[in-house]
Amino acid sequence: xxxxxxxxxxxxxxxxxxxxxxxxxxxxxxxxxxxxxxxxxxxxxxxxxxxxxxxxxxxxxxxxxxxxxxxxxxxxxxxxxxxxxxxxxxxxxxxxxxxxxxxxxxxxxxxxxxxxxxxxxxxxxxxxxxxxxxxxxxxxxxxxxxxxxxxxxxxxxxxxxxxxxxxxxxxxxxxxxxxxxxxxxxxxxxxxxxxxxxxxxxxxxxxxxxxxxxxxxxxxxxxxxxxxxxxxxxxxxxxxxxxxxxxxxxxxxxxxxxxxxxxxxxxxxxxxxxxxxxxxxxxxxxxxxx
Amino acid sequence: xxxxxxxxxxxxxxxxxxxxxxxxxxxxxxxxxxxxxxxxxxxxxxxxxxxxxxxxxxxxxxxxxxxxxxxxxxxxxxxxxxxxxxxxxxxxxxxxxxxxxxxxxxxxxxxxxxxxxxxxxxxxxxxxxxxxxxxxxxxxxxxxxxxxxxxxxxxxxxxxxxxxxxxxxxxxxxxxxxxxxxxxxxxxxxxxxxxxxxxxxxxxxxxxxxxxxxxxxxxxxxxxxxxxxxxxxxxxxxxxxxxxxxxxxxxxxxxxxxxxxxxxxxxxxxxxxxxxxxxxxxxxxxxxxxxxxxxxxxxxxxxxxxxxxxxxxxxxxxxxxxxxxxxxxxxxxxx
Numbered sequence: 001x002x003x004x005x006x007x008x009x010x011x012x013x014x015x016x017x018x019x020x021x022x023x024x025x026x027x028x029x030x031x032x033x034x035x036x037x038x039x040x041x042x043x044x045x046x047x048x049x050x051x052x053x054x055x056x057x058x059x060x061x062x063x064x065x066x067x068x069x070x071x072x073x074x075x076x077x078x079x080x081x082x083x084x085x086x087x088x089x090x091x092x093x094x095x096x097x098x099x100x101x102x103x104x105x106x107x108x109x110x111x112x113x114x115x116x117x118x119x120x121x122x123x124x125x126x127x128x129x130x131x132x133x134x135x136x137x138x139x140x141x142x143x144x145x146x147x148x149x150x151x152x153x154x155x156x157x158x159x160x161x162x163x164x165x166x167x168x169x170x171x172x173x174x175x176x177x178x179x180x181x182x183x184x185x186x187x188x189x190x191x192x193x194x195x196x197x198x199x200x201x202x203x204x205x206x207x208x209x210x211x212x213x214x215x216x217x218x219x220x221x222x223x224x225x226x227x228x229x230x231x232x233x234x235x236x237x238x239x240x241x242x243x244x245x246x247x248x249x250x251x252x253x254x255x256x257x258x259x260x261x262x263x264x265x266x267x268x269x270x271x272x273x274x275x276x277x278x279x280x281x282x283x284x285x286x287x288x289x290x
Numbered sequence: 291x292x293x294x295x296x297x298x299x300x301x302x303x304x305x306x307x308x309x310x311x312x313x314x315x316x317x318x319x320x321x322x323x324x325x326x327x328x329x330x331x332x333x334x335x336x337x338x339x340x341x342x343x344x345x346x347x348x349x350x351x352x353x354x355x356x357x358x359x360x361x362x363x364x365x366x367x368x369x370x371x372x373x374x375x376x377x378x379x380x381x382x383x384x385x386x387x388x389x390x391x392x393x394x395x396x397x398x399x400x401x402x403x404x405x406x407x408x409x410x411x412x413x414x415x416x417x418x419x420x421x422x423x424x425x426x427x428x429x430x431x432x433x434x435x436x437x438x439x440x441x442x443x444x445x446x447x448x449x450x451x452x453x454x455x456x457x458x459x460x461x462x463x464x465x466x467x468x469x470x471x472x473x474x475x476x477x478x479x480x481x482x483x484x485x486x487x488x489x490x491x492x493x494x495x496x497x498x499x500x501x502x503x504x505x506x507x508x509x510x511x512x513x514x515x516x517x518x519x520x521x522x523x524x525x526x527x528x529x530x531x532x533x534x535x536x537x538x539x540x541x542x543x544x545x546x547x548x549x550x551x552x553x554x555x556x557x558x559x560x561x562x563x564x565x566x567x568x569x570x571x572x573x574x575x576x577x578x579x580x581x582x583x584x585x586x587x588x589x590x591x592x593x594x595x596x597x598x599x600x601x602x603x604x605x606x607x608x609x610x611x612x613x614x615x616x617x618x619x620x621x622x623x624x625x
Binding site for chain 2: 182184185187188189190191192193194195198202203206207209
């Protein structure tokens with residue numbers, strides 16, 4: 001394989017794809033960097049002027065920034081914790097031989113295929129609506145006051161919706177990992193006198209360390225940019241209670257029409273994503289080393 | 291103590307009967323090998339004794355106590371699996387000590403026992419390594435260490451050497467046998483390799499189709515096979531089985547002669563005539579595969595070198611004292 005010709009062939013065949021991807025990435029990035037240094041408001045066309053790092057100062061000192069950074073981290077952290085804590089028992093259940101197992105698996109995967117906007121609408125209008133929602137009806141059955149989810153606990157409501165969407169992903173990855181656990185290892189633990197709980201702690205959980213890492217890394221990438229669920233349900237409110245970084249950038253650009261400041265925010269978001277990724281790889285990445 | 295008795299043990303998976311009633315007495319301290327072709331139920335029988343499968347009928351007595359409703363860990367047995375089934379994220383120390391930890395022993399006592407077991411198996415330098423950093427033979431020894439550290443009533447081995455290369459297999463065979471004698475613990479060993487069975491066992495159980503065909507010492511099985519199956523299964527190369535006229539002369543339906551009990555004569559007039567199809571010269575032995583016409587292919591073994599080659603005519607004379615006779619049902623005729 002590694003003759004000079006095959007290497008040359010491989011490189012020349014890869015070049016168009018790599019080149020296209022590079023242009024695809026570098027043009028928006030370059031433009032964003034360029035815009036972030038301009039005073040560039042859509043409400044005031046023709047007045048673009050170079051302002052240096054003023055946009056960054058404006059974005060970072062905006063009280064909304066710290067609030068949305070906190071919301072982002074709370075959202076990501078809670079959804080990660082919930083999907084893994086619920087995903088492990090679900091995967092364990094689905095690993096049991098039951099009638100109709102394949103159908104159950106298909107049903108469990110289903111939420112993952114629902115568009116974020118659609119699932120947000122379903123949760124908003126059919127489930128969490130304080131008057132006509134299913135939860136309100138259930139609460140009234142027991143004589144309780146229905147919760148007005150998006151006013152009383154808006155961030156928690158968004159966390160629930162996003163968790164519902166990502167739980168299947170976590171469950172599925174963990175389930176496939178469980179299925180690759182050597183049956184003889186469990187039997188060996190049984191011969192060694194390990195109870196079901198001990199087997200889970202000492203055999204199953206260490207085996208799941210790597211898939212859990214994969215789930216955390218992949219989910220983090222997507223959870224940092226949650227937008228549709230917030231846009232459809234709360235619009236970032238009430239106040240700033242459900243505004244995350246992604247939504248804040250959106251509101252800078254398309255509610256306040258401040259392109260320069262939104263571009264600066266976009267670059268800050270890139271930096272935050274890198275910082276989070278750096279710490280994640282430091283904390284959980286060693287599980288991936290073979 | 292580790293005396294194990296099976297009484298009418300049966301196992302079926304749905305309508306399929308895997309074990310059709312097994313009776314067996316295994317004396318304390320003996321090394322018993324279950325041998326048979328694949329699918330004969332030998333591994334299932336071992337797993338029944340271990341408690342990893344539930345019996346469908348019959349009793350399993352360990353030191354006189356029926357254990358069919360006792361969970362595996364409470365039976366006081368330990369098992370070495372075919373894949374070793376080491377815990378990949380634990381060090382060798384953790385692997386060997388896991389059973390003791392589950393039994394709730396104190397840390398320093400676990401350490402003492404693990405280190406003693408490791409010393410017995412020459413594993414001391416590897417105690418803090420992970421299984422993936424060990425060679426096949428070392429992993430095998432860790433699996434054995436995990437079994438001996440619990441001081442069980444009996445060891446159960448499920449084809450433990452089948453993943454090793456030939457040279458290592460011979461070495462481990464000797465090590466396992468020696469270790470078992472040294473500890474004096476009952477051992478049940480499953481294999482499909484009849485050489486392993488012959489060399490390691492105090493007593494062999496030959497299984498076929500879920501039934502025990504014969505139970506006896508290796509030489510008993512070699513010299514007095516109870517039936518055609520055992521006759522054909524024990525011994526390498528296989529016993530020659532001849533039907534028809536030569537068998538009738540001995541008042542049997544089938545007679546069997548082992549390759550080493552056929553005298554090879556060049557240009558002889560007596561015995562069974564044939565042409566050599568293949569001659570294998572190993573130096574220490576010579577194996578001749580002889581096409582004897584109506585009698586079929588016969589195998590003859592000569593100790594040492596014999597310069598005969600494919601195409602040569604030979605006559606094979608069976609040792610009259612070493613002819614095994616079988617009736618139509620395949621059972622041995624004696625006396």
